Amino acid sequence: MRGGRRWGILPSTRRFWREARREPHFQLREWLHGYVYGRWPYLYIGLGTGEHPLTKAVLPPLRWLCQRLGLWEPRNPDSGPSAGAKSFADSYHGKVVPLDNAQRLVSVQRDLEIRNLERIIPYTTARDIVLRDPEHIAVLRCPCRASRQDPCEPLDVCLIVGEPFAGFITEHHPDRARMISQEEALEILEGEDRRGHVHHAFFKEAMMGRFYAICNCCSCCCGAMQAQRNGVPMLASSGYICRVAEDSACTQCGQCVRKCQFAAIVENVAGTVTVDAEKCMGCGVCVNNCPTGALVLERAPEKGEPLDMGALMEQELQRLSRPA
Numbered sequence: 181m182r183g184g185r186r187w188g189i190l191p192s193t194r195r196f197w198r199e200a201r202r203e204p205h206f207q208l209r210e211w212l213h214g215y216v217y218g219r220w221p222y223l224y225i226g227l228g229t230g231e232h233p234l235t236k237a238v239l240p241p242l243r244w245l246c247q248r249l250g251l252w253e254p255r256n257p258d259s260g261p262s263a264g265a266k267s268f269a270d271s272y273h274g275k276v277v278p279l280d281n282a283q284r285l286v287s288v289q290r291d292l293e294i295r296n297l298e299r300i301i302p303y304t305t306a307r308d309i310v311l312r313d314p315e316h317i318a319v320l321r322c323p324c325r326a327s328r329q330d331p332c333e334p335l336d337v338c339l340i341v342g343e344p345f346a347g348f349i350t351e352h353h354p355d356r357a358r359m360i361s362q363e364e365a366l367e368i369l370e371g372e373d374r375r376g377h378v379h380h381a382f383f384k385e386a387m388m389g390r391f392y393a394i395c396n397c398c399s400c401c402c403g404a405m406q407a408q409r410n411g412v413p414m415l416a417s418s419g420y421i422c423r424v425a426e427d428s429a430c431t432q433c434g435q436c437v438r439k440c441q442f443a444a445i446v447e448n449v450a451g452t453v454t455v456d457a458e459k460c461m462g463c464g465v466c467v468n469n470c471p472t473g474a475l476v477l478e479r480a481p482e483k484g485e486p487l488d489m490g491a492l493m494e495q496e497l498q499r500l501s502r503p504a
Contacts, residue, residue, distance in 0.1 A: 192351040195344040199312070203388055214386035218348050225323035229403040269414045270304045274380030274395065274404050275487045276418040278464035278477060279369060282379035282394055284489035286341060286365040288314040294492055300485045302416055306383040309391045309492070311342045317365045318346040321356040325401045332398045337372055339365050339394040345387065372396035376439035378463040380404065380415065381487055399441040419486035420462030420477045422455050430474035436466040 193215070200211045217224050277285070292311040301307035318340040325331035340346045340357070350357045360368075369379060375398075382393045382404075399405045404414040422444070424430065432451040444459035445466060462483060467475045479486075 190351050192344060192348040196348050199344045200388055205389075210386050214384070214388070217384070217386055218345070219352055221320075221323045221353075222326055225403055226327040229324060229327055229406060266304060267412075269407075269412055271306055271385035272383075273301070273303050273306065273414050273416065274382045274397075275301055275416045276461045276463050277379045277381050277394075277487050278418055278420060278462065279373045279379065279468060281418070281486060281488055282369050282381070283366055285381060285391075285394060285487075286314075286317060286339060286362055286369070288489065288493075290314070292493065292496070294496055297487075297492075300419075300487050301383060302484055303383075306385040306387075306389045308383075308389050310388070311391075313343040313346075314341060315362055316343050316346040317341055317360055317362060318350045318357050319360050319364070319368060320349055320353065322395070322401070324395075324397070324403045328401050332375075332377075332401050334371075337368055337377070337396040339368065339396075341391070341393060345392045369394070369396065373465060373468055376441065376465050376469060378402075378405075378441050378461070378465060397441070399443075405441065415461065417460075417480075417483040418462035418464070419480065419484045420464065421457055421460050421480040421483060422462065422464070422466055422475055423478055424453060424455065425474055425476050428474040429472040431472055433471065435469055435471060436475060439466050439469045441465065 196215070196218070197211065200206055200214070288311055292309060292314065294309045297307045297309065319336050320338040320340055321335045322331075322338045325333075325335050325337075340349045346359065350359055372379070377396045377398050380395045380397055381391055382395055383389070383391050395402070395404070397405055399409075407414045430453060432447070432453075434447060436445050436453060437447050441463070442459050442461050444456045444461070445453055446456065447453050457480075462477060462480065464477045467477045
């Protein structure tokens with residue numbers, strides 16, 4: 181045995197297998213899908229974004245195979261979803277999280293299991309938070325940015341949270357990923373927020389239907405934001421919305437317009453700014469980067485429930501403390 185391998189299989193692959201087998205709805209095809217996704221993320225994302233040179237040759241038969249295996253079913257937007265139909269977005273999606281909520285996701289100190297967050301993650305599948313060893317965090321060179329010819333920098337900004345995911349990524353990609361502390365993860369989140377990049381908590385059916393990563397995204401490189409613009413609803417609102425404060429001290433500097441990754445803020449002829457409530461995803465980047473505090477982030481119930489780990493953990497503790 182060399183490097184912990186047994187019969188050529190790495191320890192992290194075995195752990196990935198064991199953890200998946202514990203899931204009540206385990207499916208071998210989904211485990212294989214997750215293995216391919218984690219083992220070759222740059223090929224997977226490159227094909228998905230259309231940036232890989234093999235996209236035209238590989239993507240059509242790959243889509244056909246996924247449909248044949250029942251991994252996803254394309255929906256006709258004119259006819260609406262059919263009963264039991266599952267779109268690509270249902271199985272692979274991100275939840276927009278403001279900086280403070282993203283920070284809580286990488287600061288959990290104990291194992292945690294919260295299932296079926298349908299009010300927070302509005303998709304038919306992949307909406308669990310199951311954190312094993314949550315202090316195990318890996319930073320991965322962003323596959324979306326790496327696939328672009330002129331990517332935004334830095335590249336080392338994708339955070340893989342908890343096991344078996346962090347161990348799998350670092351063991352299979354030692355040249356592109358490394359383990360970091362929770363403090364380093366917080367620094368990466370803060371740095372990306374200052375650059376105007378949006379934090380998304382990602383869930384994927386092939387990753388056991390769980391939260392597994394925080395991607396720090398820019399609209400020019402991010403595959404999910406690209407899909408969102410093209411009508412594939414891969415992103416769910418944070419549950420907040422940006423508004424101009426009533427006693428606004430706006431100086432018309434244009435910082436918020438430049439930082440907004442969803443093109444939701446426009447500068448009027450008079451020099452004031454307006455927030456498009458339909459486009460705003462409540463990421464909070466504009467609020468955090470406004471030099472005069474002229475913008476605020478407010479709860480918007482019509483946009484869904486926030487992914488607030490503090491509130492979720494408190495609810496879980498209350499549930500566990502109730503008599504059986």
